[in-house]
Amino acid sequence: xxxxxxxxxxxxxxxxxxxxxxxxxxxxxxxxxxxxxxxxxxxxxxxxxxxxxxxxxxxxxxxxxxxxxxxxxxxxxxxxxxxxxxxxxxxxxxxxxxxxxxxxxxxxxxxxxxxxxxxxxxxxxxxxxxxxxxxxxxxxxxxxxxxxxxxxxxxxxxxxxxxxxxxxxxxxxxxxxxxxxxxxxxxxxxxxxxxxxxxxxxxxxxxxxxxxxxxxxxxxxxxxxxxxxxxxxxxxxxxxxxxxxxxxxxxxxxxxxxxxxxxxxxxxxxxxxxxxxxxxxxxxxxxxxxxxxxxxxxxxxxxxxxxxxxxxxxxxxxxxxxxxxxxxxxxxxxxxxxxxxxxxxxxxxxxxxxxxxxxxxxxxxxxxxxxxxxxxxxxxxxxxxxxxxxxxxxxxxxxxxxxxxxxxxxxxxxxxxxxxxxxxxxxxxxxxx
Numbered sequence: 001x002x003x004x005x006x007x008x009x010x011x012x013x014x015x016x017x018x019x020x021x022x023x024x025x026x027x028x029x030x031x032x033x034x035x036x037x038x039x040x041x042x043x044x045x046x047x048x049x050x051x052x053x054x055x056x057x058x059x060x061x062x063x064x065x066x067x068x069x070x071x072x073x074x075x076x077x078x079x080x081x082x083x084x085x086x087x088x089x090x091x092x093x094x095x096x097x098x099x100x101x102x103x104x105x106x107x108x109x110x111x112x113x114x115x116x117x118x119x120x121x122x123x124x125x126x127x128x129x130x131x132x133x134x135x136x137x138x139x140x141x142x143x144x145x146x147x148x149x150x151x152x153x154x155x156x157x158x159x160x161x162x163x164x165x166x167x168x169x170x171x172x173x174x175x176x177x178x179x180x181x182x183x184x185x186x187x188x189x190x191x192x193x194x195x196x197x198x199x200x201x202x203x204x205x206x207x208x209x210x211x212x213x214x215x216x217x218x219x220x221x222x223x224x225x226x227x228x229x230x231x232x233x234x235x236x237x238x239x240x241x242x243x244x245x246x247x248x249x250x251x252x253x254x255x256x257x258x259x260x261x262x263x264x265x266x267x268x269x270x271x272x273x274x275x276x277x278x279x280x281x282x283x284x285x286x287x288x289x290x291x292x293x294x295x296x297x298x299x300x301x302x303x304x305x306x307x308x309x310x311x312x313x314x315x316x317x318x319x320x321x322x323x324x325x326x327x328x329x330x331x332x333x334x335x336x337x338x339x340x341x342x343x344x345x346x347x348x349x350x351x352x353x354x355x356x357x358x359x360x361x362x363x364x365x366x367x368x369x370x371x372x373x374x375x376x377x378x379x380x381x382x383x384x385x386x387x388x389x390x391x392x393x394x395x396x397x398x399x400x401x402x403x404x405x406x407x408x409x410x411x412x413x414x415x416x417x418x419x420x421x422x423x424x425x426x427x428x429x430x431x432x433x
Contacts, residue, residue: 027277040171248385261333
């Protein structure tokens with residue numbers, strides 16, 4: 001009975017607070033997406049070869065990289081500006097239109113230079129059909145990301161969960177029918193799931209913002225340009241290590257090792273979803289400047305309460321999870337997954353710092369921090385991959401984020417006292433609920 005009362009108090013505590021409620025829905029979205037994603041890759045690992053998995057993960061990393069570059073920071077700008085502006089239709093339509101144009105342009109740039117940055121993918125992306133699939137999936141992912149940002153900005157992250165659940169559920173079913181297409185078959189399955197989830201996303205957008213989709217560029221986009229451009233550069237640096245490491249491994253080792261690396265990175269991504277959810281919710285709530293520092297402290301505490309126990313669970317049960325995919329992944333990817341899991345702690349510190357700077361519109365320091373982490377990761381990854389295989393790539397990422405977190409902590413006045421106070425506050429919160 002006592003447990004039921006405590007659970008009830010916890011739920012009331014969380015869902016009575018806008019920041020925590022939005023964070024929880026975003027975390028739930030990540031958990032549902034990751035869980036269904038596990039089933040997707042389990043099916044793929046059973047019916048496709050490790051080489052197919054490796055090529056697909058390299059292509060999907062390339063698509064994600066192009067999609068991120070093509071977003072030109074608009075996803076973060078939507079989260080920042082929509083709670084502060086009244087002309088929602090103009091903002092959303094302008095961002096979507098600009099995103100489609102830029103996604104096509106950057107897709108063509110990437111494909112035209114494929115022999116330079118990823119020669120291993122030339123054989124797969126060597127005909128018009130596959131090139132069109134690449135471009136369409138890139139546009140779809142960019143569009144889906146923007147829809148998610150609009151839901152977050154409208155404090156309706158529950159709709160994002162519906163959209164993402166649809167995508168990850170639907171994409172599993174075509175896998176068996178496209179087996180003879182190899183890596184492209186996996187990509188096509190993803191594309192079908194994306195298309196249907198985007199349709200549902202547009203329907204739900206009307207409920208949040210009374211939104212009517214149109215292809216148009218409103219002058220309001222000019223007001224968002226500086227913020228969007230700065231976040232574009234920062235997001236490129238932030239995501240670049242996880243997107244470029246599979247390509248480095250493909251070129252230095254083989255497609256099979258990219259498959260092991262990608263699955264390890266994807267599993268540990270459950271932990272990364274914790275602080276990303278909290279950070280996005282914090283950016284939305286930063287529109288109330290009077291509550292900014294209160295929300296920052298709340299975000300740090302909530303992040304630690306979820307993340308630290310989660311890390312121990314991954315250390316204990318990570319190998320078991322990888323074994324579900326295929327025993328080969330448990331043998332070859334467990335250490336890599338654990339290293340990535342440890343990286344979630346320093347990365348969360350860096351991420352909250354970046355969000356605070358974003359909320360303060362101090363974007364230059366945000367860009368500098370992401371650049372430092374990216375530069376160190378790429379610089380260390382090449383020699384460490386030669387020495388340690390795929391574990392070296394994960395270790396490079398961990399070291400880079402530890403350095404980044406150290407820089408952040410060094411900027412805090414009395415960091416020891418600050419940390420002690422945070423943990424005391426966490427204890428008080430537990431007593432309260």
